[in-house]
Amino acid sequence: MQIVNVKLPISLAEADALKPNDVPAHVEFRNVTKMYGAVAAVRDLSLTVGRGEFVTILGPSGSGKTTALMLLAGFVAPTQGDILIGGNSVAAVPSYRRDQGIVFQSYALFPHLTVGKNLEFPLEMRGIKAAERLPRVNRMLERVHLEDFGDRMPSQLSGGQQQRIALARALIADPPFLLLDEPLGALDRKLREQMQIEMKSLHQEFGITTICVTHDQEEALTLSDRIIVMRAGQIEQTDTPEALYDRPATAFVANFLGEANILDIHDFKVKSTVESQPGTVPMIRPERISIAALTDQKETDAEKRQYVTGRIKEMIYAGPLRKYHVRVGSGVLIVREHVATGQKVFKPGEEVRLDWLRSDVRFVAI
Ligand SMILES: Nc1ncnc2c1ncn2[C@@H]1O[C@H](COP(=O)(O)OP(=O)(O)OP(=O)(O)O)[C@@H](O)[C@H]1O
Ligand SMILES: [Mg+2]
Structure with missing residues (x-):
């Protein structure tokens, strides 16, 4: 897992102070293409994500999901097109200055740091004073129901507990948005279902704009306000889970979702x-x-x-x-x-x- 701390072009308070009609989409891809040699990992991708929305990018292996997330995180640069956050282009903003929490499938917690220290890390990176850090860490541990685990090492946690700490670490510095790449991929079915419910309630509690990448249709249906189905680097269809399932536009979507x-x-x-x-x-x-x-x-x-x-x-x-x-x-x-x-x-x-x-x-x- 990587945590990246960033300054946004405008602050959340500034964005919220804008008149409702002026509020730009929180995240916008404008005709974004990413070429790897002759392969278009993402092709002419345009999409918007509203503030507080939980959007899932769903698609088969190799459809460009992770690339889309990497583009947004600033880990790879678009070959063409632009990405806007809060209405402002972030083309020139390096990844370490983009303010976001990220959870990847391999929820690599720092193995040599206790759970508590893992959670403290993003706060430290942001220059938050030591006296303030500990109460925030404890509050976050309570939120993910692991209040007694602060002194453990990551290796002493179950997979599900590690996953929850990874989410907690992504959320602790109040990032304006959360990027999740197959966040529950390593968990067994029962635990996945449990974590889906927890993620949903964390999302409701924090109201944080979330973009989640998965190839698991059930996860997408359960968690999302909106699903974006990708195929070969392009958006095949986007809609609410129910509308997408009930009215798929293409045979590909109908077969992929159910x-x-x-x-x-x-x-x-x-x-x-x-x-x-x-x-x-x-x-x-x-x-x-x-x-x-x-x-x-x-x-x-x-x-x-x-x-x-x-x-x-x-x-x-x-x-x-x-x-x-x-x-x-x-x-x-x-x-x-x-x-x-x-x-x-x-x-x-x-x-x-x-x-x-x-x-x-x-x-x-x-
Ligand atoms: N660094 C890279 N160099 C070359 N090609 C790449 C690179 N990263 C991704 N690709 C190619 O771009 C396409 C999209 O890859 P991407 O990782 O975005 O897919 P994905 O939808 O996340 O798939 P999965 O479900 O398997 O994780 C694939 O054809 C992949 O081989
Ligand atoms: Mg991927």
Whole structure:
């Protein structure tokens, strides 16, 4: 982990004193490109992040997420374009003068310093007097529920505890924004979920503008006010988690954020409540499809719903969920059902009827 202390072109107080209409985006990328040789790690990237917003950059490996964060932190310089903080270009501001807390996936705490000294470090770097430092360290330790751990060495902490200290160290000097690169990547699932909740509540408490990079869709959905989906150095789509999941613009987003059934591979005509646009294909989420025995279900609501028949190929039990792969014509549809008492369980080979609301069909660009 690296902590970088910086002076902003304008102070937060100055920015806040501006009239609401004049308040610039906290962070802005303007047509930023970063070339590594012939490879554009980031290509013509334009985005704004509002003050206090929690934005997640989500994308597959190599899509340019870390590069975007490095550009903002000032560790790499754009080949083209400009980055603004509080409305002012930071092109000429070196990384050590950008005021931000950073947490990287390898939450490298200083191994030779106690937890307390680790937390004191950013305060010391900022020239905060010794008498003031200790109360701040103690307050921060309480906030991350590790008040008794100040004297331990990092090696004496669990992974989750180290992660919390890394976050605490990034936050302790009140940076105007927080940059997180796969902050929970090294933790097991249970701990990740716990830390997601803690990070969310820390964000609510501190109200700090946060830009988080992840390839974990669940993390992005849970934490963010807004998600930016990146693909090959460019923004594919950006929206709130719910809007992005419910109305993905492209097949890439639909598949990256959750599971998607692209319906054009099946031997039936898809009925929908909206007109399809050229270059798009119909898509439906697995949880929007109902499954029933052929004999159980009548086509009672054919105006609103679409009915197809199929044969169970596979049943996958996953605790609270059951997933079916159902062969329909020449394709396979994925159906996801919450496990409930008294529910019929279908076996491979069984014939079933699937149906869904026509209004649940989305058209995504390919
Ligand atoms: N220092 C570098 N030199 C050359 N190429 C680089 C460098 N850093 C990144 N790249 C290339 O730029 C592209 C984007 O890399 P980046 O690290 O931003 O991806 P990422 O989205 O963070 O991926 P991951 O999820 O694997 O961390 C990749 O093709 C990568 O190989
Ligand atoms: Mg990365």
